[in-house]
Amino acid sequence: MTPRLTIILLLVLTACKKEHGPALKVSTRPEVSNNGAHIVFPDSTTASWFATRPAEISNLHADFSAPARIVATVVPSGENANQNLVLFDNPELTSNYTQFVTHLSNIRQIENVTIRQRKIELERALDLQKHGAATGREVLEAQTALALEQTNLLNEKAAMTEHEAKLKLGGFDAEDLMKANTNTVWVISDIPENQVSKINSGEPAIISLTSFPEEVFRGKVDDIGDVVDNITRMVKLRIGITNRDRRLKAGMFGTAHFGITEGKFLAVPRESLITVQGHNYVFVKTSPFEFFRKEVTVGQQVDNGIIVFDGIAVNDRVVVTGAMQMKGISFGY
Numbered sequence: 001m002t003p004r005l006t007i008i009l010l011l012v013l014t015a016c017k018k019e020h021g022p023a024l025k026v027s028t029r030p031e032v033s034n035n036g037a038h039i040v041f042p043d044s045t046t047a048s049w050f051a052t053r054p055a056e057i058s059n060l061h062a063d064f065s066a067p068a069r070i071v072a073t074v075v076p077s078g079e080n081a082n083q084n085l086v087l088f089d090n091p092e093l094t095s096n097y098t099q100f101v102t103h104l105s106n107i108r109q110i111e112n113v114t115i116r117q118r119k120i121e122l123e124r125a126l127d128l129q130k131h132g133a134a135t136g137r138e139v140l141e142a143q144t145a146l147a148l149e150q151t152n153l154l155n156e157k158a159a160m161t162e163h164e165a166k167l168k169l170g171g172f173d174a175e176d177l178m179k180a181n182t183n184t185v186w187v188i189s190d191i192p193e194n195q196v197s198k199i200n201s202g203e204p205a206i207i208s209l210t211s212f213p214e215e216v217f218r219g220k221v222d223d224i225g226d227v228v229d230n231i232t233r234m235v236k237l238r239i240g241i242t243n244r245d246r247r248l249k250a251g252m253f254g255t256a257h258f259g260i261t262e263g264k265f266l267a268v269p270r271e272s273l274i275t276v277q278g279h280n281y282v283f284v285k286t287s288p289f290e291f292f293r294k295e296v297t298v299g300q301q302v303d304n305g306i307i308v309f310d311g312i313a314v315n316d317r318v319v320v321t322g323a324m325q326m327k328g329i330s331f332g333y
């Protein structure tokens with residue numbers, strides 16, 4: 001046990017003495033495992049000092065907030081007035097979009113020019129053969145040339161689909177990228193899957209950015225992702241903002257705010273929540289001696305409660321007294 005953890009336990013045991021009688025010896029140590037996420041006390045006296053309350057559902061109105069960043073901005077092209085440039089903060093997405101556009105251009109060239117030309121050449125060879133002016137070899141060569149271009153077309157379409165899928169996973173629709181107006185920026189925000197039903201395409205969103213702490217920027221939800229991340233259980237939202245003065249740059253970080261109408265939300269007392277390195281946690285009691293640290297996704301504070309969107313369930317017994325001491329035991333400071 002580290003010196004800091006010993007001091008924390010001494011404080012807890014002193015508090016136990018006041019409320020429950022004589023404190024136990026310091027040698028009665030909690031067992032901490034799973035990187036601090038699992039805490040087991042050897043006796044119910046010490047464990048009972050950490051008072052709990054069941055997480056409950058309440059009818060509330062809340063503004064849901066989620067981390068966000070500007071991932072792309074649209075600027076005019078100096079070389080091609082008919083096609084704007086899309087600047088991404090991710091080089092991989094830049095490569096995917098560039099290759100998508102290249103393959104699309106190749107497809108149009110093959111479909112509208114090359115294959116048409118090869119079909120004309122084949123029809124001419126067949127006609128000449130019919131009148132004895134062309135050999136079977138010439139017809140075969142024309143057929144082979146047409147088949148080769150048709151194969152090239154299939155290969156180009158397959159390659160384009162691959163890059164289109166990667167853009168989709170990044171939160172973008174390739175068609176929207178190509179049709180985008182100049183001075184548009186796109187923000188990507190990841191939200192828990194259990195909140196997707198509360199947000200619809202076209203709804204307003206407010207973005208606050210670290211680069212401009214005194215301002216807010218208004219946009220709308222352009223698209224809701226088609227994939228739920230298998231690990232984080234998050235869904236990508238793409239938010240479009242007009243960037244007329246071009247102050248907003250790809251790579252800027254901020255927060256997206258969404259208005260969620262009144263409904264039933266899970267909430268915990270404010271004193272239950274602890275924050276470590278930008279992550280929010282509560283401690284849940286699962287037996288008379290046992291506690292688990294749970295990472296939670298939270299919304300705004302309503303009265304003395306914090307809305308919890310993900311991480312715990314209804315009736316989980318959340319620590320309301322001693323959460324800071326539990327934090328010290330869990331994280332070792």
